[in-house]
Amino acid sequence: MADRVEAYQRLFQHGGDINSAAAAFPEAPAPWIDLSTGINPVPYPLPEIAPACWTRLPSPAGLAKLEAAAAARYGCEPGQVVAAPGTQALIQFVARQFAASQVAILGPTYSGHETAWRAAGAEVGLVAEAAELAGAAHRVVVNPNNPDGRRLPAATLRALAADARLLVVDEAFGDFGAESLAVDPPPATIVLRSFGKTYGLAGLRLGFAVARVEIASILRAALGSWAVSGPALEIGARALADGDWLAKARARLEADARWLDGLLARAGFEIVGGTPLFRLAARPDAETAFAALCRLGVLTRPFRERPDWLRFGLPAPEDRTRVAAALSAL
Amino acid sequence: MADRVEAYQRLFQHGGDINSAAAAFPEAPAPWIDLSTGINPVPYPLPEIAPACWTRLPSPAGLAKLEAAAAARYGCEPGQVVAAPGTQALIQFVARQFAASQVAILGPTYSGHETAWRAAGAEVGLVAEAAELAGAAHRVVVNPNNPDGRRLPAATLRALAADARLLVVDEAFGDFGAESLAVDPPPATIVLRSFGKTYGLAGLRLGFAVARVEIASILRAALGSWAVSGPALEIGARALADGDWLAKARARLEADARWLDGLLARAGFEIVGGTPLFRLAARPDAETAFAALCRLGVLTRPFRERPDWLRFGLPAPEDRTRVAAALSAL
Numbered sequence: 167m168a169d170r171v172e173a174y175q176r177l178f179q180h181g182g183d184i185n186s187a188a189a190a191f192p193e194a195p196a197p198w199i200d201l202s203t204g205i206n207p208v209p210y211p212l213p214e215i216a217p218a219c220w221t222r223l224p225s226p227a228g229l230a231k232l233e234a235a236a237a238a239r240y241g242c243e244p245g246q247v248v249a250a251p252g253t254q255a256l257i258q259f260v261a262r263q264f265a266a267s268q269v270a271i272l273g274p275t276y277s278g279h280e281t282a283w284r285a286a287g288a289e290v291g292l293v294a295e296a297a298e299l300a301g302a303a304h305r306v307v308v309n310p311n312n313p314d315g316r317r318l319p320a321a322t323l324r325a326l327a328a329d330a331r332l333l334v335v336d337e338a339f340g341d342f343g344a345e346s347l348a349v350d351p352p353p354a355t356i357v358l359r360s361f362g363k364t365y366g367l368a369g370l371r372l373g374f375a376v377a378r379v380e381i382a383s384i385l386r387a388a389l390g391s392w393a394v395s396g397p398a399l400e401i402g403a404r405a406l407a408d409g410d411w412l413a414k415a416r417a418r419l420e421a422d423a424r425w426l427d428g429l430l431a432r433a434g435f436e437i438v439g440g441t442p443l444f445r446l447a448a449r450p451d452a453e454t455a456f457a458a459l460c461r462l463g464v465l466t467r468p469f470r471e472r473p474d475w476l477r478f479g480l481p482a483p484e485d486r487t488r489v490a491a492a493l494s495a496l
Numbered sequence: 497m498a499d500r501v502e503a504y505q506r507l508f509q510h511g512g513d514i515n516s517a518a519a520a521f522p523e524a525p526a527p528w529i530d531l532s533t534g535i536n537p538v539p540y541p542l543p544e545i546a547p548a549c550w551t552r553l554p555s556p557a558g559l560a561k562l563e564a565a566a567a568a569r570y571g572c573e574p575g576q577v578v579a580a581p582g583t584q585a586l587i588q589f590v591a592r593q594f595a596a597s598q599v600a601i602l603g604p605t606y607s608g609h610e611t612a613w614r615a616a617g618a619e620v621g622l623v624a625e626a627a628e629l630a631g632a633a634h635r636v637v638v639n640p641n642n643p644d645g646r647r648l649p650a651a652t653l654r655a656l657a658a659d660a661r662l663l664v665v666d667e668a669f670g671d672f673g674a675e676s677l678a679v680d681p682p683p684a685t686i687v688l689r690s691f692g693k694t695y696g697l698a699g700l701r702l703g704f705a706v707a708r709v710e711i712a713s714i715l716r717a718a719l720g721s722w723a724v725s726g727p728a729l730e731i732g733a734r735a736l737a738d739g740d741w742l743a744k745a746r747a748r749l750e751a752d753a754r755w756l757d758g759l760l761a762r763a764g765f766e767i768v769g770g771t772p773l774f775r776l777a778a779r780p781d782a783e784t785a786f787a788a789l790c791r792l793g794v795l796t797r798p799f800r801e802r803p804d805w806l807r808f809g810l811p812a813p814e815d816r817t818r819v820a821a822a823l824s825a826l
Contacts, residue, residue: 182552221699222512251725262592369550371725
């Protein structure tokens, strides 16, 4: 029983932990439907992967090709892009590389930033308004924000960059039409872009930092050689160059988000915000609803500090019927 | 022409850069045979990879399974093992995490250690004898050493650990019967183990640190969540548990190394040392021999500071005939 309670608590820390969900709710019907992350449920189709991608060290030429594809996608120069084995790896590196005594983070938001900066010895202040970020020289904004989808205009962020020692703009959910600071990043700014969420390949571990060349060079040296796997070089370069797939994915996700919003409204939730990859919904008894959904094998994302919130990822097409039934049963 | 010279220079920095070899020697017959690394040319057979390995965030349970398999292979406790996306990522992290003013490295050896510590702001001294390592509180030994295969006894390394602030023992080539410090790691010691070399899957990016639990916890926190890809969790757990494959790989590599040593001796090289994954051979005109082999499409590893040395990886069975012909033509 203590194990079940511990497993239940873990569901408030990070999304995607189906094993803990199954341990906390052993009676739930299998398979679980995982709506606890903001990962596209319809992944980019995996191409044939050449054996050399697995067997050889990832080549400098393959890395250059990937970073060129990312630069074209994000609207910046290849020298401004640094590929990494996931955005989380960059968050860890940045916190250690740009040692800070105080960091201001616009919150509530993805907890990984706070955890990384604290582990690197910084005092972290979560602030509720963008203007309060000016209280610290090191500043972090997730834009669009996770979990509420709040968007700051690029002009606000550029003004925040102007007198910062470092501004981190985490655009993990920025692939769908939000204004991006990756287009001409200001000085002292690191923009983070995720690959795995939009392309539905979170297990691949691929993410990017976009920054002016001086900062990009520092990050490149910090990551060292062969940071990104051979399969990630190959799959990432192909997917990022595929504008058609991205446009179709966006249209499908936006339609699915409208469909989910309708279900959530009928289930008594108020839509607080979101992006095409997730919806944030409020109901006074959200934690009770969370547990009820878990018992039906549908994992969503609860928040310890906001017991009235649940975040919903978008379901795969084949899971829509079960999700609709689970929400109507609430 | 300037491009060709630059490409040629890059071949002295790291092995495995076939693109630069082809740029420096455009007249070489394709395909190139890459003997410039110490990567097993017969890779562990790739299992079917479940789609969820690509699409989902790597799970804590999958990571625990991988680290348990690594612990069983290396003879330590699972809590002492930290998986990372390649040993190079650990080298980068360790240099930043354990900030040092002075670092002593037993050399000549793999240059990645020196580069990472210098980038982290340390003054690095390369020393020729193990006893000289005691001159600095932070110490690095590659054991068995790359490129010469020199092995220090475990007792010598444990004595070096006793009064060190940090001892890094890089056992990247330690899978084939060398005494390992991973079995009961001393305090203040980090043992690095490579996966990609022995298993012939360098593109996968997987490596391990082995240390006492306190240090392992620091490294785990520094790496953060989801550091290792889904495919690496799956393939790594299976391969590390496969003792039969490892025993057969060792027997084949040792036989191939004897065969290569014979060819090298007939080509006028003296065998300086090595491991089952590479041989270091000396000839006064080694750089001339390097270029001659390149013109035949055989890439080996030259050393700027030791123009009399060449390092040879083991060829794949299908490449033996061409390698033998190239060496006899010297």
